[in-house]
Structure formats: structure tokens, C-alpha cells
Amino acid sequence: MSHQFIDGTWTTGSGGTADVVNPFDASVVDRLDQAGPEDVDRAVAAARAAFDAGPWPRTPTAERAALLHRVADLLQRDKEQIARTETLDTGKTLIESGIDVDDVTNVFRYYADLVAADSGRVVDTGLSHVVSRVVHEPVGVCALITPWNYPLLQLSWKVAPALAAGNTVVIKPSEVTPLTSLKLVELLAEAGAPPGAVNIVLGDGRSVGSPLVAHRDVDLVSFTGGVATGQAIMRAAADTVKRVSLELGGKNPNVVFADTDFDTVVDYALVAVFLHAGQVCSAGARLIVEDSLYDPLVAEVARRAERIRLGNGLDPETESGPLVSEVQRTKIEDYVASAVAEGARLVAGGRRPDDPALAKGFFYRPTVFADCHTGMRVVREETFGPILTVERFRGEEEAVALANGTDYGLAGAVWTNDMATAHRVADALRHGTVWINDYHPYIPGAEWGGMKRSGTGRELGPTGLHEYQETKHVWHNTAPSAQRWFKA
Numbered sequence: 145m146s147h148q149f150i151d152g153t154w155t156t157g158s159g160g161t162a163d164v165v166n167p168f169d170a171s172v173v174d175r176l177d178q179a180g181p182e183d184v185d186r187a188v189a190a191a192r193a194a195f196d197a198g199p200w201p202r203t204p205t206a207e208r209a210a211l212l213h214r215v216a217d218l219l220q221r222d223k224e225q226i227a228r229t230e231t232l233d234t235g236k237t238l239i240e241s242g243i244d245v246d247d248v249t250n251v252f253r254y255y256a257d258l259v260a261a262d263s264g265r266v267v268d269t270g271l272s273h274v275v276s277r278v279v280h281e282p283v284g285v286c287a288l289i290t291p292w293n294y295p296l297l298q299l300s301w302k303v304a305p306a307l308a309a310g311n312t313v314v315i316k317p318s319e320v321t322p323l324t325s326l327k328l329v330e331l332l333a334e335a336g337a338p339p340g341a342v343n344i345v346l347g348d349g350r351s352v353g354s355p356l357v358a359h360r361d362v363d364l365v366s367f368t369g370g371v372a373t374g375q376a377i378m379r380a381a382a383d384t385v386k387r388v389s390l391e392l393g394g395k396n397p398n399v400v401f402a403d404t405d406f407d408t409v410v411d412y413a414l415v416a417v418f419l420h421a422g423q424v425c426s427a428g429a430r431l432i433v434e435d436s437l438y439d440p441l442v443a444e445v446a447r448r449a450e451r452i453r454l455g456n457g458l459d460p461e462t463e464s465g466p467l468v469s470e471v472q473r474t475k476i477e478d479y480v481a482s483a484v485a486e487g488a489r490l491v492a493g494g495r496r497p498d499d500p501a502l503a504k505g506f507f508y509r510p511t512v513f514a515d516c517h518t519g520m521r522v523v524r525e526e527t528f529g530p531i532l533t534v535e536r537f538r539g540e541e542e543a544v545a546l547a548n549g550t551d552y553g554l555a556g557a558v559w560t561n562d563m564a565t566a567h568r569v570a571d572a573l574r575h576g577t578v579w580i581n582d583y584h585p586y587i588p589g590a591e592w593g594g595m596k597r598s599g600t601g602r603e604l605g606p607t608g609l610h611e612y613q614e615t616k617h618v619w620h621n622t623a624p625s626a627q628r629w630f631k632a
């Protein structure tokens with residue numbers, strides 16, 4: 145077993161082993177060695193040496209871009225195998241996993257093209273003998289720490305721009321779902337990444353993530369995960385003044401005005417929250433509905449939620465897979481109990497499925513609570529599971545106040561056929577992404593990230609590249625002459 149990739153070589157970690165579990169039936173998919181403290185040190189040392197004296201940061205951008213395009217080709221070559229692995233590891237459906245591989249491919253291509261066109265800029269100084277250039281350089285050694293819900297996708301949003309910009313990286317995937325991250329590292333090596341440019345170490349947050357964040361030789365930490373972990377990382381990074389980018393959780397409002405098309409909004413309300421069993425940072429977990437539409441919408445969403453077909457992600461008939469782990473299911477059951485205790489009205493789900501074929505997996509029925517309000521824990525906190533809460537509003541002002549009445553600010557949506565209302569509400573929402581009459585789409589060219597406690601910094605788009613770049617101003621006086629500032 146050799147699952148740590150350090151300085152261009154697969155080596156065996158000294159931190160014992162850990163099983164990777166299939167959430168569908170709790171079977172063991174793989175057993176992987178874990179990094180010990182010395183492996184973390186070796187990985188950072190390799191990335192440091194590769195940054196300070198290796199070829200990657202000095203490789204012309206066109207060649208770096210060509211490598212990223214090769215990775216994109218390899219992702220497509222191995223798409224089926226990668227998608228299957230992601231489904232075995234996360235429980236999501238094969239269709240979703242396949243979409244993830246395509247999206248990851250597009251991210252590599254986007255950053256390849258963007259960096260190739262990034263030549264800095266010349267600033268007009270007004271002085272004919274002075275040339276002023278603003279150039280972009282890599283930041284250094286980047287620690288990339290990712291969660292378990294979109295393992296490959298979240299890693300690609302970091303590793304593609306980081307490498308495009310000329311950084312070297314140490315990857316720490318989630319201990320729950322590391323398999324496709326290992327595969328991506330294999331593909332990066334196959335595409336020709338030089339030794340030390342890309343390293344991966346496996347392990348949990350305490351034994352591997354934390355030492356990486358504290359390490360003196362790491363210059364930047366890019367993290368996607370929960371708020372509490374993000375806060376700990378921000379604190380730890382302060383000691384060495386690292387650059388930190390945090391993509392944290394969300395509690396995302398889906399605001400529905402009564403003039404919208406009923407059947408369409410029911411469909412989207414369901415996919416907004418129940419995609420990947422609700423384990424999506426931007427899940428539309430709060431449905432906020434105008435008074436006159438409230439009762440029929442609650443009834444239809446509840447009816448349709450009861451019909452969602454749970455099953456094995458590898459089965460094409462499956463509409464939603466299990467939760468990722470027993471830990472996650474226990475959290476969901478706790479939220480359901482608290483919602484009931486606080487007076488929310490259960491209209492769908494609220495239990496494990498009865499189907500004996502699903503008994504070994506970490507399944508939970510899609511759950512809908514009506515008559516919710518922001519005083520309830522289930523409305524305030526990110527549950528990260530298949531729970532939809534429904535609130536009622538009267539008038540645009542109340543809709544906006546409810547949608548913004550959260551500590552989070554990742555994403556939200558507004559549904560209406562009145563475009564003036566749509567854009568007024570979109571402008572008023574304090575969330576990093578706002579969809580009008582849609583839910584979930586994102587594109588490599590448009591920034592993604594959160595306001596308030598949903599994080600700092602942005603991924604995707606040009607900003608997602610700048611996160612991994614230092615900006616340097618070079619002033620060249622082509623005709624210096626003595627100025628006699630101080631007397632000769």
C-alpha cells in the first residue's frame with residue numbers, strides 16, 4: 145500500500161491505515177495507508193524545494209496551460225472509472241458523478257486558457273523614460289484541504305488555478321472520500337507534473353490537516369468545509385500570516401413568489417434541496433413562499449418528496465443515494481427531533497426508509513417541515529442533509545428580510561415572472577450566488593463563494609486564479625539621473 149504521493153513518488157504513510165466505506169451498504173471499498181507527521185513534513189519540504197528551485201514556477205505559462213489541457217483529456221479518457229469510484233465513495237448517483245467529471249474537465253480547460261492569456265499589465269506613468277509593469281507570480285506552497293461531498297470537484301477548483309499560476313501544492317482530501325483525489329494526482333503525474341509540484345497526504349483534520357495549516361513552509365491554505373473548521377484554520381494561519389481562502393457552509397433561501405409557474409417551481413424546489421441527499425453547500429434548504437401559494441406548494445412538494453426513489457447510486461433508477469456516513473445520519477436525526485420539538489409540522493419523510501434492501505446503508509427519507517420560522521435551529525443551522533424547511537412571507541420586503549436573516553451568505557434563488565421584482569430581490573440578497581428562476585448551475589467563468597460566515601475569497605472565475613497569485617509592481621527607470629535629494 146502506497147497512498148502518499150511525495151516528491152514524485154508513491155510512498156507508504158506511517159500513520160496506520162483507514163478504511164474507505166461505501167455509504168450504500170457500509171462495505172469496505174478500500175483500505176489506505178495514512179500519513180504520519182514525518183510524511184506531512186516530507187510533503188511540504190518537497191513542495192517547498194519544488195517551488196524555490198524546481199522547474200514548475202519557472203515553466204512558461206503556455207506549457208503550464210498545455211499540462212492542464214492534458215489533464216482534462218485524461219479525465220475524459222477515464223471518465224467512467226472515475227465516476228464509478230466517486231459513486232462508491234460518496235453514494236451519489238452515477239449521473240451526478242459523471243456530471244462532476246465533466247465539470248472538473250471544464251475547470252482545467254478554463255484555467256489553462258485563462259492563465260495563458262494572463263500577461264499582467266503595463267501602467268501609464270506619464271513619464272516616457274519609465275516603464276511600469278504589474279505582473280502576477282505564484283504565492284508559493286499551497287495546502288489544499290477539501291470536504292467529502294464533492295471530493296473531485298472541490299479539489300479541481302483549487303488545484304487547477306493553483307498549478308496554472310505556478311504554485312506547488314500539498315493536497316489533503318477528506319478522510320471520508322479520498323479515492324478520486326488520489327486518481328487526480330495520478331493523472332497530474334501522468335500529464336507530466338514535475339516531482340514536488342503536486343503532493344498528496346491522507347489523514348484526518350487533527351493529524352494531517354492541522355499540522356499542514358500550522359507549517360512554516362506553507363504560504364497559502366485553501367479550505368472548503370465546515371464553519372467551525374474554517375474558524376480554526378483562520379486562527380492557526382494567523383501565526384505565520386498565511387494567505388487563507390475559506391469556502392464554508394450555507395443555509396440557502398429559495399424564495400418563491402406566487403406568480404411563478406407552479407409545476408416548474410415544485411421540480412426545482414425538490415432538486416434544490418434533495419440533490420446528493422442534501423449534502424450540498426448551496427442546497428436550497430429554506431423554501432420561502434408567498435402566502436397565497438404556500439398551502440398548495442407545501443402539499444405538492446411533500447407529495448413529490450415522498451416519491452423520491454432512494455437506492456444504490458450505481459442503479460440508473462436511483463434518484464437519490466444515501467448520506468455519506470452514519471455520523472451524518474445521526475446529525476440529521478438529531479435535527480429532525482429538534483424541529484419536531486420546536487413545533488415544525490412534519491409533512492414528508494422524517495424517518496429511515498422501510499425498504500430492507502437499503503437497511504445496511506446510511507439512508508434517510510427526504511424530509512419536509514412546514515410552518516417553520518427563523519427561531520428554529522433547523523432553519524438557522526446548516527443540516528447538510530435531506531431536510532427542507534418551509535416559511536411563509538407576505539410582500540417583497542418580508543421575503544428579503546427572511547432570506548437575509550441568516551449568518552450564512554453562500555447562495556439563494558428567487559422565483560417570479562416579474563423581472564423587476566426578480567432583479568430587485570437578487571440585488572438585495574446578501575449571498576455570493578443568486579439564481580433567478582433556476583437553482584444550482586455554476587460555470588467555471590463566474591466566481592463562487594460566500595458572504596458573511598460562508599467564507600472569504602472566491603473560487604472559479606478570474607478571482608479564483610488571483611487567489612493563487614501575488615501581484616508585483618516592477619518600476620523601471622530607463623534614464624536615471626542624479627537628483628541631489630541630499631546635498632552632494
Ligand code: NAD
Pocket residue numbers: 289290291292293294298316317318319347348349350352353354357368369370371373374376377391392393394424425426526528554593594598599
Ligand atoms: P469539515 O470541516 O469537517 O472537513 C473538511 C476538511 O477539513 C476535511 O478534509 C477535514 O479532514 C479537514 N479538517 C478538519 N479539521 C481540520 C483542522 N483543524 N485543520 C485542518 N483541516 C481540518 O467539513 P466536511 O464535513 O468534510 O464538509 C462539509 C462542509 O463543507 C459543509 O459545511 C459544507 O457546507 C462545506 N462545503 C462548502 C462548499 C463551498 O463551496 N462553500 C462546498 C462543499 C462543502
